[in-house]
Amino acid sequence: MSDFIACTIRSLPDHLLIPAAREACRINPANAPALRAVGDVPLPPAHIAVLTGKYWGAGGVHLSISFLDSPPADLRARILAHANAWGKTANVKFSEVASGGQVRIARTPGQGYWSYLGTDVLQVPAGQPTMNLDSFTTQTPDGEFYRVVRHEVGHTLGFPHEHLRQELVQKLDVEKTVAYFLRYDGWSRATTMQQVLTPISQASITGRGTEPTAADQDSIMCYQLPGSITVDGQPIRGGADIDAADAAFAAKIYPSAAVPPAGVRALVARMLADPAFAAANGAWADAWLAAHGGG
Numbered sequence: 001m002s003d004f005i006a007c008t009i010r011s012l013p014d015h016l017l018i019p020a021a022r023e024a025c026r027i028n029p030a031n032a033p034a035l036r037a038v039g040d041v042p043l044p045p046a047h048i049a050v051l052t053g054k055y056w057g058a059g060g061v062h063l064s065i066s067f068l069d070s071p072p073a074d075l076r077a078r079i080l081a082h083a084n085a086w087g088k089t090a091n092v093k094f095s096e097v098a099s100g101g102q103v104r105i106a107r108t109p110g111q112g113y114w115s116y117l118g119t120d121v122l123q124v125p126a127g128q129p130t131m132n133l134d135s136f137t138t139q140t141p142d143g144e145f146y147r148v149v150r151h152e153v154g155h156t157l158g159f160p161h162e163h164l165r166q167e168l169v170q171k172l173d174v175e176k177t178v179a180y181f182l183r184y185d186g187w188s189r190a191t192t193m194q195q196v197l198t199p200i201s202q203a204s205i206t207g208r209g210t211e212p213t214a215a216d217q218d219s220i221m222c223y224q225l226p227g228s229i230t231v232d233g234q235p236i237r238g239g240a241d242i243d244a245a246d247a248a249f250a251a252k253i254y255p256s257a258a259v260p261p262a263g264v265r266a267l268v269a270r271m272l273a274d275p276a277f278a279a280a281n282g283a284w285a286d287a288w289l290a291a292h293g294g295g
């Protein structure tokens with residue numbers, strides 16, 4: 001674990017918190033905090049901003065990606081492919097652009113791995129990174145692309161850290177955890193308290209609904225933490241790839257376009273039987289039928 005680089009979720013500066021909360025609610029009204037939960041007492045705007053979700057809307061996540069430091073084409077393609085791994089089950093698609101992407105990836109060594117969360121990405125000033133992949137190169141072991149790139153992209157999709165669930169935070173010995181992150185990541189006590197030891201509030205995981213779900217130690221959003229810092233000596237396994245629960249959750253909050261009813265597919269198939277229609281529309285209609293479950 002000597003080269004263990006932990007991930008931090010980047011927070012916007014204070015002056016951008018309220019505009020970010022407003023934008024998050026505009027993009028996805030479900031991000032508005034459930035104010036009923038805190039009664040009828042009006043909350044100060046800054047407090048509301050903290051309670052506001054960061055999820056993109058049910059229309060899915062279609063974002064452009066650019067790189068700030070001109071990595072070679074094969075590295076760019078590899079990072080993009082891992083980002084799009086979330087699209088296997090969910091309506092998620094990242095497309096590379098030469099510059100000025102909505103997601104901007106830097107590789108600044110020594111800064112660690114980090115990303116802004118969900119809709120906050122759009123508030124980051126132009127030209128500044130929204131994600132850092134430390135010193136990723138084509139020589140980086142393949143497993144790290146699964147563990148790190150997919151994890152950071154999960155933050156871009158709005159997913160918080162799974163190890164901040166109350167039931168996992170409770171497993172950690174506070175002093176041992178503080179010492180561990182100081183030693184391996186140089187983190188101050190305050191950073192470790194904020195990033196590892198403060199359980200996430202139920203309000204900030206809006207996307208999981210009101211039903212509490214069990215913490216998933218195999219989630220790609222969960223840190224791997226050694227037994228030496230847990231109360232019971234059992235490690236927290238941590239995810240090495242998008243697991244089935246992650247994939248299902250992503251599909252639930254960013255559902256792929258619904259398959260059209262069989263009647264619509266049959267209608268297109270019938271229209272294709274008309275030679276004039278087929279001559280003019282065959283190419284797209286065949287592709288459409290193939291993409292939507294055949295005739």
Ligand SMILES: [Zn+2]
Nearest residue numbers: 007008009161
């Ligand atoms: Zn993270």
